[in-house]
Amino acid sequence: MSEEDDIVLSELPDDELVQQMHDDLYDGLADEILEAVNILLERKWEPYKILTEALVEGMRIVGIDFRDGILFVPEVLLAANAMKGGMKILKPLLAETGAPRLGKMVIGTVKGDIHDIGQNLVTMMMEGAGFEVMNIGINNPVENYVDALKEFDADILGMSALLTTTMPYMKVVIDTMKDLGIRDDYVILVGGAPLNEEFGKAIGADAYCRDAAVAVETAKEFMGRKHNQLSA
Numbered sequence: 001m002s003e004e005d006d007i008v009l010s011e012l013p014d015d016e017l018v019q020q021m022h023d024d025l026y027d028g029l030a031d032e033i034l035e036a037v038n039i040l041l042e043r044k045w046e047p048y049k050i051l052t053e054a055l056v057e058g059m060r061i062v063g064i065d066f067r068d069g070i071l072f073v074p075e076v077l078l079a080a081n082a083m084k085g086g087m088k089i090l091k092p093l094l095a096e097t098g099a100p101r102l103g104k105m106v107i108g109t110v111k112g113d114i115h116d117i118g119q120n121l122v123t124m125m126m127e128g129a130g131f132e133v134m135n136i137g138i139n140n141p142v143e144n145y146v147d148a149l150k151e152f153d154a155d156i157l158g159m160s161a162l163l164t165t166t167m168p169y170m171k172v173v174i175d176t177m178k179d180l181g182i183r184d185d186y187v188i189l190v191g192g193a194p195l196n197e198e199f200g201k202a203i204g205a206d207a208y209c210r211d212a213a214v215a216v217e218t219a220k221e222f223m224g225r226k227h228n229q230l231s232a
């Protein structure tokens with residue numbers, strides 16, 4: 001029997017249980033995360049406290065190790081999946097208690113491009129960090145982005161492209177938004193393996209995001225600035 005098998009989650013005090021949840025998220029153990037979330041709810045933890053201290057903090061650690069090349073895509077997908085399970089329980093409860101949301105993002109892969117693993121990862125990490133995300137999938141013409149931004153009342157547009165032949169379409173989207181007079185209503189973040197910072201600047205995006213962890217940090221930074229401007 002492994003050491004893991006000996007751990008009875010319900011017998012752990014709160015601080016050790018939360019620490020164990022960070023480890024279980026890291027290991028992508030979905031059932032354990034579900035059980036632990038329910039235990040904390042039974043112990044009268046606020047859903048928002050569970051989200052931030054147990055799940056988001058756990059995913060923050062996963063995000064750092066992913067960025068640093070210690071964890072790889074399959075492990076991060078497992079962690080994100082475990083996180084999603086926990087989020088599913090908390091989501092309706094959070095809506096009831098009105099926990100603060102960090103902001104809303106529409107994300108999708110551009111027209112002509114069907115790669116979606118990266119943007120799904122960004123979606124999960126953003127949701128894990130407390131953003132609401134509308135993922136519009138793959139192969140999106142500009143109209144899809146514009147419609148979704150309005151429908152979702154988004155703060156941020158995220159675009160993904162994995163092909164050198166499809167990445168220029170991001171400029172088409174941004175230029176169309178300029179023509180429609182809505183460019184400055186949104187923070188525009190772009191990502192995908194063939195892009196770089198220079199390309200992001202050249203097409204008029206607000207930032208290029210190297211990976212999902214950077215996307216979360218960049219989105220938080222921009223939303224922080226927006227809130228400061230509004231309260232000034």
Ligand code: B1M
Nearest residue numbers: 113114115116117118158160163164189191192193211212
């Ligand atoms: Co494609 N493919 N593929 N492929 N594929 C690449 C991209 C390629 C580099 C492979 C190669 O030749 N070495 C190459 C592109 C070459 C180029 O353009 N210079 C290529 C090609 C050529 C093609 C086809 C044309 C092949 C063919 O049919 N002849 C075809 C294109 C189809 C199309 O889109 N129209 C094609 C098809 C496919 C599959 C369907 C088989 C599959 C996609 C499955 C899917 O996505 N559901 C596939 C895959 C898996 C890949 C590789 C192997 C892996 C891509 C991936 O998922 N990476 C890829 C080679 C490679 O990149 N090593 C390749 C993992 C993912 C987590 O990383 O997407 O970069 P990534 O996302 C990161 C960051 O970039 C960033 O965060 C993510 C997480 O950290 N990020 C964002 C991404 N989007 C963001 C958005 C943001 C922020 C950050 O907004 C805020």
